[in-house]
Amino acid sequence: MSFSSLPMSSNYNSKTILKKIASQRGFGLIELLVSISIIALVSAVVMTRQSAFNGAVLLRNQAYEVAFDLRHAQLLAVSGTDNGATNVSQQYGVYFTTASRNSYIIFHDMDGSGTYNTGDVQIGKKGIIDSRFEIRGILNSSGTSQDPMSITFKRPNFDGLFKKNNSPITGPVYIDIAKVGDNNNGAGDVRRIEITSTGQISVPDKYQ
Numbered sequence: 089m090s091f092s093s094l095p096m097s098s099n100y101n102s103k104t105i106l107k108k109i110a111s112q113r114g115f116g117l118i119e120l121l122v123s124i125s126i127i128a129l130v131s132a133v134v135m136t137r138q139s140a141f142n143g144a145v146l147l148r149n150q151a152y153e154v155a156f157d158l159r160h161a162q163l164l165a166v167s168g169t170d171n172g173a174t175n176v177s178q179q180y181g182v183y184f185t186t187a188s189r190n191s192y193i194i195f196h197d198m199d200g201s202g203t204y205n206t207g208d209v210q211i212g213k214k215g216i217i218d219s220r221f222e223i224r225g226i227l228n229s230s231g232t233s234q235d236p237m238s239i240t241f242k243r244p245n246f247d248g249l250f251k252k253n254n255s256p257i258t259g260p261v262y263i264d265i266a267k268v269g270d271n272n273n274g275a276g277d278v279r280r281i282e283i284t285s286t287g288q289i290s291v292p293d294k295y296q
Contacts, residue, residue, distance in 0.1 A: 143220075143267065150221050151265045151279035151291045154192070157215050158182050158239065158281070158289050161194050162248075164211070165241035180211070181240030181249075184263055189222035191215060202251045203238040217265065224266035224278060228257050237261065239283055246287030259285035 161180040168178050177200030183193040196209040217223065226235045234252040239261065241248060250257035263281040270277045282290050 146218065147221060147265065147267060147277075147279050148291070150218055151281055154215065154217070154263060154265060155281050155289050155291050157192070157194055158283060161211070161239075162241040162246060162287060162289070164196075166243050166246060168243050177242070179240050179242040179249075181238050182215070183236065183238050184223060184226050185236035186223055186226065187236070189224075190217045190219060192217075192223070197238075197240055200242075201254070202240050202249050202256075203254055204236075220268055221265055222268050223263065225262065225264035227262045227264065229260055234261065241287065248283045248285055248287050248289075250283075250285075259283065 161182050165178060165180040177197055179197040179200050179202070181195055181197055181202075181204065183195060183204035185192075192215040193204060194211040194215060195204050196211055197204070198208050199205075226233060226237045228234050228250075234250070234257050236252065237257070238251050239248060240251075248259055248261075250259055250261050261283050263283075264278050265281070266278040279291060282288075282292060
């Protein structure tokens with residue numbers, strides 16, 4: 089008996105063979121479009137989250153930079169640095185105002201007034217805030233604006249001294265740094281620097 093004369097098994101009939109061939113053809117046009125759409129959607133979500141994460145990291149770093157400059161002024165005061173002058177106050181501070189939202193001034197309070205004025209000496213260059221961020225708020229413990237504010241330190245203590253113009257302010261005080269154009273004031277949009285009367289300078293993990 090020849091091979092060709094053998095009856096074909098039902099497992100290998102023509103319909104089964106055609107189905108197997110069809111199953112091995114790969115993606116059709118519709119499946120391909122659906123797959124591309126899913127990939128595009130996932131990529132968009134990942135990119136959005138990554139962008140938000142990067143923005144939050146940069147904002148946090150900016151807040152820490154301001155806190156470091158405050159600490160620098162504090163250390164200058166406590167160390168008794170005289171900035172090359174004699175018979176002057178060894179009081180140093182940082183001046184903030186929303187009239188200049190992208191900068192602040194580290195200064196030697198020459199007359200010991202506790203406020204920044206024309207007779208004071210600026211220390212180094214102005215503190216510059218990244219153009220993507222701004223000084224959003226200068227506040228006292230009750231959340232009331234205290235703009236402009238001078239935060240100073242005077243040896244031998246680390247204590248923080250706060251004044252709005254010439255008026256003393258009771259600490260703690262807060263400097264809020266926020267994303268430009270974003271007024272949500274949420275946890276990811278604002279970082280707060282807290283300065284207490286005892287001289288503690290911190291950037292809390294959560295916006296209060």
